[in-house]
Ligand SMILES: Nc1nc2c(ncn2[C@@H]2O[C@H](COP(=O)(O)OP(=O)(O)OP(=O)(O)O)[C@@H](O)[C@H]2O)c(=O)[nH]1
């Protein structure tokens with residue numbers, strides 16, 4: 134009895150094996166534009182050109198013959214004939230992605246070296262052509278020593294040629310021998326990669342300049358060592374720039390607010406008002422406007438230049454196509470803590486604000502994956518923290534240079550951002566083992582081409598960020614500081630008592646202070662924590678307002694605010710405060726959007742609970758460590 138020949142489809146993940154399998158057998162295997170769709174063996178029948186039937190098996194994608202996951206092991210065991218219950222295939226079809234030749238050829242070389250009859254399907258040739266890449270299949274075939282058939286699995290192009298080539302590969306009865314100890318099988322990965330690259334280059338007829346550039350840039354941007362170094366360098370320059378470039382424009386905004394404030398103080402009061410209002414009321418209104426609203430809102434608005442600098446970097450990096458590369462590099466790391474590759478975009482948006490970030494998690498299909506991403510999104514440093522960080526760092530971290538171009542302040546800022554990310558990773562790791570247990574899915578993003586950022590797009594992005602920021606300052610923050618001014622101004626303190634402690638706000642703060650004193654917080658901080666719930670920047674506005682009330686004769690301005698801070702805070706307190714802002718879920722909008730996206734109070738309550746606990750512990754540990762170190 135003759136058995137039906139067995140043919141296996143093998144190749145890198147996402148090469149189009151399942152699409153080809155479906156096209157050849159008429160089956161409906163799941164295909165998807167991301168690696169790891171097929172995780173087990175599937176087989177089907179098909180008739181060759183001469184009418185002979187064969188069994189075709191679709192295998193999970195693999196990167197090489199040394200497997201790193203169970204489904205990759207299946208692939209290796211099948212093609213080496215060591216899989217239990219499976220016979221050695223009579224031939225293999227190696228599916229390679231034409232647009233990604235040098236990577237896919239590496240595995241192909243290993244497979245060819247096994248010595249089984251081989252046909253190479255040069256798949257996705259349509260995408261290669263679209264990208265301006267022309268390949269010479271005959272040349273590739275000569276280089277590899279096996280038949281190469283161009284195919285477009287999803288358009289059923291090249292199927293007849295593929296079947297014909299298979300017919301002769303099987304019919305030739307080429308000696309099936311396994312050479313596992315010689316040839317390319319034993320070659321190390323670097324040699325293989327080099328050979329793959331030179332074969333790919335030899336088979337390339339023409340390539341557009343864009344594709345060539347993309348290749349060259351990616352060789353650096355995605356390099357396992359150079360890539361992360363480049364990413365860190367970019368981030369580092371970004372945070373240095375936030376401090377270094379903002380001084381002058383901040384000065385302008387401060388003068389503007391000082392001018393408005395002195396205008397309000399000196400403005401003549403119209404006669405009819407003077408007749409209805411007493412002098413005391415007029416003074417109170419003047420003080421409400423200058424010490425309350427203008428001092429508070431102004432203290433926040435001075436950070437506009439820094440926010441714009443930060444977003445210029447982010448928008449330019451996005452527009453050039455670099456951000457997706459950064460995501461790609463982070464993917465392994467994200468997968469190792471159980472996050473889906475799709476979580477990257479929501480998490481990236483959370484650097485602007487967690488609210489749109491949490492809404493963007495809707496693209497994640499898996500519920501557990503999505504929930505994990507929502508729960509850690511508030512740990513990404515949103516732009517509302519920037520004013521708080523900058524104020525405290527500017528006031529209490531010395532502006533010294535550690536190396537010629539490395540300022541300590543920028544370094545601390547970078548550290549706070551990194552800390553948020555690291556915290557998020559640990560949180561994800563813990564959550565995935567407990568409350569959101571489940572399998573995680575792989576990465577799924579196409580690499581876009583590199584491009585020069587379009588000035589118009591960047592300008593538009595900046596404009597909308599500036600509007601959002603100014604709108605918050607003019608509404609939420611203005612209202613918060615106005616309310617705070619009232620609560621902090623009454624009742625009026627008797628001589629010798631500090632207004633900020635005697636007032637209603639002061640007494641509420643004293644209550645909060647009892648809870649936060651163990652972690653090094655003072656009365657100022659306790660007073661700023663409630664306004665910060667409305668919007669994190671409001672913490673800065675609140676301090677400005679309270680200092681203005683305590684020192685009514687001072688001019689407002691960041692300089693004065695920093696000076697006050699230096700006089701009233703110790704370094705350990707400042708560090709604990711920064712740490713608190715890295716972790717604490719201080720934002721009502723985030724809690725509200727979490728409730729909406731998870732349909733209930735359970736998860737927002739959980740989120741607030743674990744983040745406050747984390748913030749409290751981190752701030753306390755920092756405070757006592759700093760004290761212990763004698764800072
Ligand atoms: N344009 C184009 N798309 C293709 C072609 N072949 C496959 N695709 C698409 O590429 C994606 C990946 O195809 P799959 O067949 O799932 O890839 P696979 O090799 O089975 O991947 P794994 O199962 O993860 O190893 C899908 O979105 C397919 O629709 C092709 O020739 N041209």
Ligand SMILES: [Mg+2]
Pocket residue numbers: 150151152163164170171192193194
């Ligand atoms: Mg598949």
